[in-house]
Amino acid sequence: MEFWPSANSEVDKWKEVQLVYQSALKEIGTKLEILNDEFQHVHKYNPIEHIKSRIKTSESIVKKLKRNGYDSTIENMIEHVNDIAGIRVICSFTSDIEQIAKMIERQSDLKVIGIKDYFTNPKPNGYQSYHMLVTVPINLSDRIVDTKVEIQIRTVAMDFWASLEHKIHYKFEGETPETIERELMECARMVSELDAKMLSLNNEVRKIEEQD
Amino acid sequence: MEFWPSANSEVDKWKEVQLVYQSALKEIGTKLEILNDEFQHVHKYNPIEHIKSRIKTSESIVKKLKRNGYDSTIENMIEHVNDIAGIRVICSFTSDIEQIAKMIERQSDLKVIGIKDYFTNPKPNGYQSYHMLVTVPINLSDRIVDTKVEIQIRTVAMDFWASLEHKIHYKFEGETPETIERELMECARMVSELDAKMLSLNNEVRKIEEQD
Amino acid sequence: MEFWPSANSEVDKWKEVQLVYQSALKEIGTKLEILNDEFQHVHKYNPIEHIKSRIKTSESIVKKLKRNGYDSTIENMIEHVNDIAGIRVICSFTSDIEQIAKMIERQSDLKVIGIKDYFTNPKPNGYQSYHMLVTVPINLSDRIVDTKVEIQIRTVAMDFWASLEHKIHYKFEGETPETIERELMECARMVSELDAKMLSLNNEVRKIEEQD
Amino acid sequence: MEFWPSANSEVDKWKEVQLVYQSALKEIGTKLEILNDEFQHVHKYNPIEHIKSRIKTSESIVKKLKRNGYDSTIENMIEHVNDIAGIRVICSFTSDIEQIAKMIERQSDLKVIGIKDYFTNPKPNGYQSYHMLVTVPINLSDRIVDTKVEIQIRTVAMDFWASLEHKIHYKFEGETPETIERELMECARMVSELDAKMLSLNNEVRKIEEQD
Numbered sequence: 001m002e003f004w005p006s007a008n009s010e011v012d013k014w015k016e017v018q019l020v021y022q023s024a025l026k027e028i029g030t031k032l033e034i035l036n037d038e039f040q041h042v043h044k045y046n047p048i049e050h051i052k053s054r055i056k057t058s059e060s061i062v063k064k065l066k067r068n069g070y071d072s073t074i075e076n077m078i079e080h081v082n083d084i085a086g087i088r089v090i091c092s093f094t095s096d097i098e099q100i101a102k103m104i105e106r107q108s109d110l111k112v113i114g115i116k117d118y119f120t121n122p123k124p125n126g127y128q129s130y131h132m133l134v135t136v137p138i139n140l141s142d143r144i145v146d147t148k149v150e151i152q153i154r155t156v157a158m159d160f161w162a163s164l165e166h167k168i169h170y171k172f173e174g175e176t177p178e179t180i181e182r183e184l185m186e187c188a189r190m191v192s193e194l195d196a197k198m199l200s201l202n203n204e205v206r207k208i209e210e211q212d
Numbered sequence: 213m214e215f216w217p218s219a220n221s222e223v224d225k226w227k228e229v230q231l232v233y234q235s236a237l238k239e240i241g242t243k244l245e246i247l248n249d250e251f252q253h254v255h256k257y258n259p260i261e262h263i264k265s266r267i268k269t270s271e272s273i274v275k276k277l278k279r280n281g282y283d284s285t286i287e288n289m290i291e292h293v294n295d296i297a298g299i300r301v302i303c304s305f306t307s308d309i310e311q312i313a314k315m316i317e318r319q320s321d322l323k324v325i326g327i328k329d330y331f332t333n334p335k336p337n338g339y340q341s342y343h344m345l346v347t348v349p350i351n352l353s354d355r356i357v358d359t360k361v362e363i364q365i366r367t368v369a370m371d372f373w374a375s376l377e378h379k380i381h382y383k384f385e386g387e388t389p390e391t392i393e394r395e396l397m398e399c400a401r402m403v404s405e406l407d408a409k410m411l412s413l414n415n416e417v418r419k420i421e422e423q424d
Numbered sequence: 425m426e427f428w429p430s431a432n433s434e435v436d437k438w439k440e441v442q443l444v445y446q447s448a449l450k451e452i453g454t455k456l457e458i459l460n461d462e463f464q465h466v467h468k469y470n471p472i473e474h475i476k477s478r479i480k481t482s483e484s485i486v487k488k489l490k491r492n493g494y495d496s497t498i499e500n501m502i503e504h505v506n507d508i509a510g511i512r513v514i515c516s517f518t519s520d521i522e523q524i525a526k527m528i529e530r531q532s533d534l535k536v537i538g539i540k541d542y543f544t545n546p547k548p549n550g551y552q553s554y555h556m557l558v559t560v561p562i563n564l565s566d567r568i569v570d571t572k573v574e575i576q577i578r579t580v581a582m583d584f585w586a587s588l589e590h591k592i593h594y595k596f597e598g599e600t601p602e603t604i605e606r607e608l609m610e611c612a613r614m615v616s617e618l619d620a621k622m623l624s625l626n627n628e629v630r631k632i633e634e635q636d
Numbered sequence: 637m638e639f640w641p642s643a644n645s646e647v648d649k650w651k652e653v654q655l656v657y658q659s660a661l662k663e664i665g666t667k668l669e670i671l672n673d674e675f676q677h678v679h680k681y682n683p684i685e686h687i688k689s690r691i692k693t694s695e696s697i698v699k700k701l702k703r704n705g706y707d708s709t710i711e712n713m714i715e716h717v718n719d720i721a722g723i724r725v726i727c728s729f730t731s732d733i734e735q736i737a738k739m740i741e742r743q744s745d746l747k748v749i750g751i752k753d754y755f756t757n758p759k760p761n762g763y764q765s766y767h768m769l770v771t772v773p774i775n776l777s778d779r780i781v782d783t784k785v786e787i788q789i790r791t792v793a794m795d796f797w798a799s800l801e802h803k804i805h806y807k808f809e810g811e812t813p814e815t816i817e818r819e820l821m822e823c824a825r826m827v828s829e830l831d832a833k834m835l836s837l838n839n840e841v842r843k844i845e846e847q848d
Contacts, residue, residue, distance in 0.1 A: 019253050023246040030242045031351065034235040038352055041231050050686070092796065107351050109321070139243065139319050140250055157830070160728065160792045164834060168841055177844065183837045190830045194793070197826060198800060201819045205804055208813065262474070304584065369618070372516065372580045376622060380629055389632065395625045402621060406581070406614045410588060413607045417592055420601065443677050447670040454666045455775065458659040462776055465655050531775050533745070563667065563743045564674055 005074060013074050018055060021085035023138045024147035025053045028087055031110070031136075035103045047096040047103075049156060053087040082114070082133050083150040090159050093199045094119070097130050097153050104151065110134045111146070119154075125181065126188025127162060129154040157191045217286060225286050230267060233297035235350045236359035237265045240299055243322070243348075247315045259308040259315075261368060265299040294326070294345050295362040302371050305411045306331070309342050309365050316363065322346045323358070331366075337393065338400025339374060341366040369403045429498060437498050442479060445509035447562045448571035449477045452511055455534070455560075459527045471520040471527075473580060477511040506538070506557050507574040514583050517623045518543070521554050521577050528575065534558045535570070543578075549605065550612025551586060553578040581615045641710060649710050654691060657721035659774045660783035661689045664723055667746070667772075671739045683732040683739075685792060689723040718750070718769050719786040726795050729835045730755070733766050733789050740787065746770045747782070755790075761817065762824025763798060765790040793827040 005013040005020075029051060036048045056064075061081050062072045070076040077084065089100055097119055105112055114133035122128045130153040135146040154162065165184055168176055176184075217225040217232075241263060248260045268276075273293050274284045282288040289296065301312055309331055317324055326345035334340045342365040347358040366374065377396055380388055388396075429437040429444075453475060460472045480488075485505050486496045494500045501508065513524055521543055529536055538557035546552045554577040559570040578586065589608055592600055600608075641649040641656075665687060672684045692700075697717050698708045706712040713720065725736055733755055741748055750769035758764045766789040771782040790798065801820055804812055812820075 015253060019249055023249065026242050026246060030238050034238060034350065035353065037231055037235065041227060042353075092799065103353060106353060108356055109349075109351065137321075138246065139321065141247065141254075141315060141318060144320055156792055156796045160834070163728065164838060168837075171841065171845060180837070180841060180844075183833075183840070187830070187833050187837060190826070190833060194823070194826045194830055197819075197823050198796070201804075201816070201823060202800060204819070205807065205816060208816075209807060304587065368580055368584045372622070375516065376626060380625075383629060383633060392625070392629060392632075395621075395628070399618070399621050399625060402614070402618045406611070406618055409607075409611050409614060410584070413592075413604070413611060414588060416607070417595060417604060420604075421595060439677060443673055447673065450666050450670060454662050458662060458774065459777065461655055461659065465651060466777075527777055530777060532780055533773075533775065561745075562670065563745065565671065565678075565739060565742060568744055 010074065014058065017074060017078065017084075020138055020140070020145060020147055021055055021149075024085050024136050024149050025055070025087060027136050027138065028110075028134070028149050028151070029053060031107060032087075032089065032104075035107075039099075039103070047091055047099045049090045049092050051087065051089055053085075056081070056084045056086065078148075082148055085147065085149045087149060087151050088159070089151060089153045090156055091153065092156060093202055094155055094195050095199055097155070100153050101130060101132060104132060104134065110136055113148070122188065125165065126185045127165065128158045128188065128192065129162065155195050157195050161188055161191045222286065226270065229286060229290065229296075232350055232352070232357060232359055233267055233361075236297050236348050236361050237267070237299055239348050239350065240322075240346075240361050240363070241265060243319060244299075244301065244316075247319075251311075251315070259303055259311045261302045261304055263299065263301055265297075268293070268296045268298065290360075294360055297359070297361045299361060299363050300371070301363060301365045302368055303365065304368060305414055306367055306407050307411055307415075309367070312365050313342060313344060316344060316346065322348055325360070334400065337377065338397045339377065340370045340400065340404065341374065367407050369407050373400055373403045434498065438482065441498060441502065441508075444562055444564070444569060444571055445479055445573075448509050448560050448573050449479070449511060451560050451562065452534075452558070452573050452575070453477060455531060456511075456513065456528075459531075463523075463527070471515055471523045473514045473516055475511065475513055477509075480505070480508045480510065502572075506572055509571065509573045511573060511575050512583070513575060513577045514580055515577065516580060517626055518579055518619050519623055519627075521579070524577050525554060525556060528556060528558065534560055537572075546612065549589065550609045551589065552582045552612065552616065553586065579619050581619050585612055585615045646710065650694065653710060653714065653720075656774055656776070656781060656783055657691055657785075660721050660772050660785050661691070661723060663772050663774065664746075664770075664785050664787070665689060667743060668723075668725065668740075671743075675735075675739070683727055683735045685726045685728055687723065687725055689721075692717070692720045692722065714784075718784055721783070721785045722788065723785060724788045724790070724795070726790060726792055728792060729838055730791055730831050731835055731839075733791070736789050737766060737768060740768060740770065746772055749784075758824065761801065762821045763801065764794045764824065764828065765798065791831050793831050797824055797827045 005016040007013045007016045032048065032051060036046055040046050061077050061084060064081055065072050065076055068080065070080055091097060091100060104110060112132055112134050114131075116131040116133075119128055119130040132151045132153070133148060134151060135148050137144050138147050161184075164187070168180060168184065172180075217228040219225045219228045244260065244263060248258055252258050273289050273296060276293055277284050277288055280292060282292055303309060303312060316322060324344055324346050326343075328343040328345075331340055331342040344363045344365070345360060346363060347360050349356050350359050373396075376399070380392060380396065384392075429440040431437045431440045456472065456475060460470055464470050485501050485508060488505055489496050489500055492504060494504055515521060515524060528534060536556055536558050538555075540555040540557075543552055543554040556575045556577070557572060558575060559572050561568050562571050585608075588611070592604060592608065596604075641652040643649045643652045668684065668687060672682055676682050697713050697720060700717055701708050701712055704716065706716055727733060727736060740746060748768055748770050750767075752767040752769075755764055755766040768787040768789070769784060770787060771784050773780050774783050797820075800823070804816060804820065808816075
């Protein structure tokens with residue numbers, strides 16, 4: 001059963017929607033914590049550096065619906081905006097991204113309904129990240145609703161770049177000067193190089209370690 | 213599938229056991245938070261005042277096994293000690309106890325495997341509380357394990373009494389002087405009276421309110 | 425130096441005021457945690473059961489100013505409303521109240537500017553609690569402001585009573601029916617009796633313990 | 637007054653020492669939160685990305701004392717080990733480092749007793765970070781003790797590098813192969829370049845913004 005609010009007024013419906021997405025973020029957050037603890041126990045290593053989560057503001061949701069030609073109804077929000085609930089998983093090495101994605105895929109009560117691999121195929125502006133769209137069942141008092149959450153997995157360096165890009169994009173409202181765009185691309189390249197170098201160094205250390 | 217540790221050494225097995233019970237407490241804690249938020253949204257009232265949780269120490273577990281005539285193996289712990297993971301839900305009014313129990317029963321992914329109703333039938337020493345033994349499925353990386361958690365539901369006043377009783381029982385190691393025991397019984401009686409009085413007052417207020 | 429907001433607009437001033445009071449709650453919260461940890465270390469006993477804190481809503485502040493005949497300016501709020509920042513310290517036994525009050529008085533960087541002892545002298549409606557009005561210096565980037573915080577110290581049972589009384593008072597907007605008021609008084613009496621009984625039992629246990 | 641433990645046994649003294657350093661971390665953490673909130677309020681910008689804190693393990697402390705030729709007494713720990721309590725402040729841009737350092741210096745109740753500027757002058761192995769050694773007064777029940785805390789301020793990229801370096805140093809116990817050391821230096825160079833590039837991009841954006 002997909003989630004549809006049962007309240008009468010639009011304001012109450014939106015509150016109910018927020019509540020359910022907030023619950024979904026809590027459930028996924030708990031699951032990731034448990035997986036990280038287990039990984040740490042078995043492999044003596046934390047693949048997850050830290051986690052941030054957020055509910056999209058109603059302003060951003062409405063903007064996104066408009067941009068895509070939909071009316072601003074709560075039904076359209078739920079059906080057409082996939083990142084109302086977003087959780088960001090930050091890791092140290094690019095190799096962790098795959099590990100974390102696999103751990104999520106194996107969860108029996110999560111359903112992966114979409115993947116966008118901007119890690120292997122960065123966006124034209126340089127954006128790198130691995131996106132998974134999942135649904136998690138939320139037990140309300142009278143029904144269970146499958147709720148969509150977008151999970152973004154990226155390294156510390158990718159996350160730093162993405163924060164700056166977001167700030168710039170927001171400031172120029174989509175009309176970023178070309179010079180700034182070129183600089184951002186250059187920064188994205190440096191981020192990739194640094195990530196590659198740090199990973200190769202980490203692998204080298206592990207190889208020496210295993211020889212001992 | 214029931215939970216059995218997969219590690220080799222006893223120490224590692226115990227760590228694994230703790231990890232799984234810790235995860236179960238996190239899952240149940242999240243579920244209760246979600247239910248409380250929803251209740252608050254629908255009824256403008258928080259049935260849950262606050263929540264505490266704990267893992268039983270290995271010393272207490274071993275003592276309990278001994279008392280019941282079992283060897284101190286990890287398998288016996290899992291099979292015969294039901295309150296390794298315990299979560300305590302404190303509420304304001306005795307009427308909340310039933311509400312909370314019902315909310316838990318309706319959760320599709322929890323299985324209630326036992327009830328001990330020391331609220332309707334207090335223990336001889338005066339102890340009052342509603343106990344539910346449930347299992348919650350924990351998604352580990354390679355399997356799902358149904359993990360037992362004891363949920364204790366009680367009012368603020370019952371909880372205050374139980375803390376003092378626990379302290380006294382622990383101090384006298386089971387050989388509590390009879391005078392102290394009688395006083396405890398007397399306190400338990402006062403707790404019940406106070407809870408009944410506060411509930412009837414609360415109901416009276418609600419009745420007046422509904423007339424308006 | 426007392427706290428006066430430096431912002432220009434009224435909205436920004438109110439945000440600044442909230443920020444400073446929020447900071448004061450954080451500082452006092454940290455201090456109480458440290459004192460409780462030390463007490464636990466030295467005496468193997470936690471006098472503090474738990475702590476809650478809140479900022480008074482602007483609506484409640486405005487109402488209070490009006491009730492006392494003041495205009496609703498931010499300057500009047502700061503000068504005449506003492507409980508904009510409130511912290512509630514809940515303890516098990518009435519004897520803990522004095523312990524906690526003494527610990528707070530000894531803090532060199534807090535200044536106690538007022539005491540209302542509704543524990544020894546309950547309010548006519550039965551309300552029991554020990555109130556301390558203190559100021560704590562808050563280090564902002566360009567100045568230090570002494571900020572007022574009201575600390576309320578009470579037992580678990582007193583707190584339970586106060587929650588119900590608050591709810592009732594709020595519902596009837598000050599015009600509580602006399603029967604309800606009489607019942608509340610009766611409950612307050614039962615709370616005092618229970619607190620006295622539990623304390624005497626606790627003392628008795630300690631006496632036996634010391635004889636051993 | 638400097639801090640000296642008052643307990644009798646060595647074990648109790650060490651517990652007391654840990655308690656006081658833990659309290660110092662809490663106090664500094666609260667102060668940094670307040671400063672960050674205020675900065676955000678005034679400048680609409682968070683200089684602090686996130687904060688981590690830790691107490692040095694007794695093993696590490698004893699090792700450090702040995703390395704520097706001191707006996708392993710608790711008095712020597714307090715006098716000669718400056719980073720028993722450590723707090724790490726992570727920021728986005730290198731320009732934030734100075735901002736944060738200035739905010740800390742202006743705190744009237746912190747005393748800065750030492751600065752190590754590995755940001756301007758990196759360590760030979762490439763390590764970059766700005767270290768401040770401060771004392772904070774901790775109010776115990778019977779005395780106030782000035783407690784040392786080392787504050788490390790660094791960017792996200794520097795922090796990533798430092799984590800890997802720490803792991804490598806720990807694995808090879810100081811005898812890191814020369815090739816690995818050279819690679820680490822190379823990574824440190826890339827981190828500096830990335831930080832410089834991201835900062836210049838951020839400044840450029842702000843300049844355009846101010847022209848508007």
